[in-house]
Amino acid sequence: MSEVTTTDLYEVTMAMSYLREGMRAPATFSLFVRDLPPGRGFLVAAGLEPSLDYLSRFRVGPHDVEEFAEALHRPALDLELLLGLGFDGEVRAVPEGRLVFAGEPLLEVTAPLPQAQLVETFLLTQLCHQTAVASKAARCVIAAAGRPVVDFSLRRAHGPQAGFQAARLGALVGFAGTSNVAAATRLGIPASGTMAHSYIEAFPGEEEAFRGFARTHPGPVTFLVDTYDTDGGVAIAARVLKELGRGPGCAIRLDSGDLGALACRARDILDAGGLTDVGIIASGGLDEYAVDELVRAGVPIDVYAVGTRVGVAADAPYLDAAYKLVEYEGRPVMKLSSAKVTAPAPKQVFRRSGRADVIGVWNEDPPPGAEPLLCTVMRGGWGTPDRLSDARARFDADLAALPASARRIHSPEPIRPVTSRRLAAMTAVVRRRIEEEIRT
Template sequence: MSETTTTDLYEVTMALSYLRERMTEPATFSCFVRQLPPDRGFLVCAGVESVLNYLSRYRVSLADARSFAEVLGRPLHALLPLVGTRFTGTVRAVPEGRVVLAGEPLLEVTAPLPQAQLVETCVLNLLNHQTAVASKCVRCVLAARGHAVVDFSLRRTHGTAAGLQAARLAALTGFAGTSNVAAARALNFPAVGTMAHSYVEAFENEEAAFTAFARCHPGPVTFLVDTYDTESGVAVAARVLRALDRADGSAVRLDSGDLKELAFRARAILDAAGLPRVRIVASGGLDEFAVHDLVASGAPIDIYAVGTRVGVSADAPFLDSAYKLVEYAGRPVMKLSSAKVTAPGRKQVFRRPGCADVIGLADEPAPAGSLPLLTTVMRHGMRSASSLPLDEAQRRLAAEVAQLPAAARKIRSPEPVRVTASEALMELTGRVRQRIEHEVFGTPA
């Protein structure tokens, strides 16, 4: 399936009309999240790298035009004006892995109008999914309060590509490893894993299963201990680890039941067996809310394995995002629809300490004590800036999250950080609104 035809139909019909009307002057579209989902005090910008890769490859081929013609029920010659279209524009974006807030542009695309319109669907898709998952991941790290968190999401993400993205975002936000082998190899990220209940069931008993697994795999091992009875499984695991002298770095994994109570019991069994360095891994439907509660309870859990609910951002699986035209042919434009008003003009986010951000116009000076957040990452359809190495982006994100107000970092009922608009942006918004109301409704200019 062509990346180019992976789009909404109206992008094609609008672009074709623009070409017919010779409306090919530069247009700027701004991509932003209108409001944060419940239980989010901030977001983490992610997906920019994927967007840049997509835009750098964008081409409309003859085969793409034929596909468009078929779904529109029109002759091929009607779609030929699109053939050869590639992205030749400029992109200004928030760097991957920075904190972002409601109303702030994650990126702005400036390109000839048909080009900027055609790429809308995929740009939104790539930013939406990855920003939602990255924001969920970083909250797991916050909830764990220094305990290791690992990614077990691949088997239930919405497609394997989404699983690869989730593992990358886990690395970006401070996870300790992933079960995803392809992602671990591609990202130089630790691969982690244990065994399934089926493995234990295939043997005559747990002792035979654990012994065989340890003999096959040198070094630390992790035994899944709740196939039959968790406490007896921990006792068997302790016996095997002692017999094989494999305690250092090894672990037992709890995957069901009352994880708090079972963790205390498992810790007591392991300590009584002289295995204080054997760690406890918890898994099974965990997300930041469950991790927060377990950590707060004092449960002796060393590693939290999060999967399904994090890989799909289950409690907030989408963002109220938009990709809106803010300028065409040098003319600032805006939308006045009820509850969906947009601000006109190309913009900049000026970051102040604590992410007390100001949204202003792209060409206005930065307010005192602030730094511009959006940077130019693509010119003439080619990347103009290299991406930050993943480990450096992770350190920058951790430092930025730490600077947020404590209320915004809360796991339950956080208080989102509010942004303000610059005087220049408010003045432009007023003038454009007045012009539109005069032109559309005949109100006095």
């Protein structure tokens, strides 16, 4: 099925009108987040790769025209002016993995007005969802303080595609693996998984279940120990592992209850049995807040498996993002609505070491020692695919440079970018022009 019709209806009605009115001149739209969600000190730019893939394949075909016509209750002939419309514009964007803040463009599209308008919805849904999830996952990595984090979110994600994206985004910010087999094999991410409680329940008892599992899997195994009585389950797992000569690489998994207290008792049982090299994996409703609490308490958990709350970015599941026209036919434009004023013109973000970012005009000179964040990633509808490893390297570098106050799990203090003098002056000029036009 074509993704062209994955759009809001008003994108279609506007594009039709632009074409009918002969408004095909270049337009620039800027996609940005107005304010960071509560509890966020930064965002991780994500979702660019699937967005570029979508743009490179974007072309309105006969079936798309028929679907548009059906939605509008009009003859397909009325919409034929959309037929064959593709995307041959330019995209400038913050590469995936980089950290961004409120007001900074994640992406800017410059293309003939009908093209740039029609792709708005798809770009927003990709970048907003994936940036929200990547930012949540990044905070789990921070909370774990060097301990491995793995993705268990697929079964609770908002559909298979969202689950695949969550696995990819986890890898982008440093997760050690994913339970998602499709993502693991397609993206080269280590696969991670144990067993379910149903497996234990299918056997007469835990010992039979553990031995049966070990017979099928001769390498390191992980036993789920909390189906009945957790302390008893740990003791049985320890005995089976010791009798089978399994140790290094093996683990037990705790999935419910007071994970802190249970992990401490489990560690004591394993150590008493001489299994100091058997690890403890924790799962069950974890996110960065729970992980942070466990790590700060010194709980002996070796690996954290995060799922539902991270895969849906539970405490901040959406971003207050916008895709706004900032220039048409070489003329800077802006919105003056109360509380939603936008700045005109294509933009650049300049990053300065140890200082706030500067949002400026695209072609202005950077401040001394500043690095531009937005790069041209597509021209003429064609772009070069990025590598997940490169996005990971960018994330690691930006996170290392982020002030501790913005990295905090509780009450972080985000960095607030400033506006360049040139952009501020241009904004004032455009505002005066619009206000004069309104008065006349």
